[in-house]
Amino acid sequence: MMMIRGGAKVAPSLMKATGPRMSHGGLHLLNPAATAELHSASGMSGIGWMWTRNPATGGARFASTVTLGEKTATEEPTTDANPKKTENNESTGGDAGGNKGEKGIASYWGVEPNKITKEDGSEWKWNCFRPWETYKADLTIDLTKHHKPTTFLDRLAYWTVKSLRWPTDLFFQRRYGCRAMMLETVAAVPGMVGGMLLHCKSLRRFEQSGGWIKALLEEAENERMHLMTFMEVAKPKWYERALVITVQGVFFNAYFFGYLISPKFAHRMVGYLEEEAIHSYTEFLKELDKGNIENVPAPAIAIDYWRLPADATLRDVVMVVRADEAHHRDVNHFASDIHYQGRELKEAPAPIGYH
Ligand SMILES: [Fe+2]
Ligand SMILES: [Fe+2]
Numbered sequence: 001m002m003m004i005r006g007g008a009k010v011a012p013s014l015m016k017a018t019g020p021r022m023s024h025g026g027l028h029l030l031n032p033a034a035t036a037e038l039h040s041a042s043g044m045s046g047i048g049w050m051w052t053r054n055p056a057t058g059g060a061r062f063a064s065t066v067t068l069g070e071k072t073a074t075e076e077p078t079t080d081a082n083p084k085k086t087e088n089n090e091s092t093g094g095d096a097g098g099n100k101g102e103k104g105i106a107s108y109w110g111v112e113p114n115k116i117t118k119e120d121g122s123e124w125k126w127n128c129f130r131p132w133e134t135y136k137a138d139l140t141i142d143l144t145k146h147h148k149p150t151t152f153l154d155r156l157a158y159w160t161v162k163s164l165r166w167p168t169d170l171f172f173q174r175r176y177g178c179r180a181m182m183l184e185t186v187a188a189v190p191g192m193v194g195g196m197l198l199h200c201k202s203l204r205r206f207e208q209s210g211g212w213i214k215a216l217l218e219e220a221e222n223e224r225m226h227l228m229t230f231m232e233v234a235k236p237k238w239y240e241r242a243l244v245i246t247v248q249g250v251f252f253n254a255y256f257f258g259y260l261i262s263p264k265f266a267h268r269m270v271g272y273l274e275e276e277a278i279h280s281y282t283e284f285l286k287e288l289d290k291g292n293i294e295n296v297p298a299p300a301i302a303i304d305y306w307r308l309p310a311d312a313t314l315r316d317v318v319m320v321v322r323a324d325e326a327h328h329r330d331v332n333h334f335a336s337d338i339h340y341q342g343r344e345l346k347e348a349p350a351p352i353g354y355h
Helices: 006-022 032-042 083-088 152-172 176-205 212-230 238-261 263-290 300-305 314-340
Strands: 049-051 116-118
Touching: 152 176, 152 263, 176 212, 176 238, 176 263, 176 314, 212 300, 212 314, 238 263, 263 314
Parallel strands: none
Antiparallel strands: 049 116
């Protein structure tokens, strides 16, 4: 089992290469040697990237107005000597369409992100994640691993999850695309709640977290990327959106208090939830193989996030998502085991980049 996957391998290398540049707004051109280092470190053949110098920030970090995503920063730099102009150039909102950026957003603050391009010169179009956050899923992970419940808390966690499956099966039947999308709205909550509570604990106690805050937040982000992917193939109906709001309201608070009372129980429960997710995605694959669900081309966001080949299909996406769930299963059962041994999470180095 690989403890460090693509994403984790890329990140340090990239940060080493770009770190100093990132702190000097404007000059973000990655030199060829660093680019080569990145490519060899990541093993990326299909996707490459380089920072490009953006005229809007190059040497004009304090320009009065820049337009995000467009080269329109031709105004004179604003200084304190011209406060009226400063006032007039305050952000005026505009289209916050993120990846589309048709209109751009006026910005006084000089925080324009640097443009990133792929190897083929096309623009990196995702604002929600960057190339160094992408990875190749470890499909060799054992999908059959299961934590046998032995203690009362284990059984409670196990049967809580099992009992949640019954209404889920009833509601979704065999609509696995829709089911996956809806379950991901729940799956992305525990990592965020756990990470937030550990964050607060670190502040309260003046102590390190052992990397667990980052590991849990990474899990939440990874789950949210699952949702962003399945949104592309299954559009939620109004009553499903309403259901998500209701479920989130209940589940967030229940998990929050559950984690406060017993993190050992909370992590165990998530471990079992992930085991169920693996089962759901296995059923999803069966339906795809039977032809009951059309094996449509993979969404573009999935191809870039998991570094899939350009001709990847929905089946490939389900495979990598299922592998992610197996990693979440291991992390959460491991976290629960640490608590069972009377230790704290910070005593075991967190599996950062393992998702
Ligand atoms: Fe997920
Ligand atoms: Fe998961």
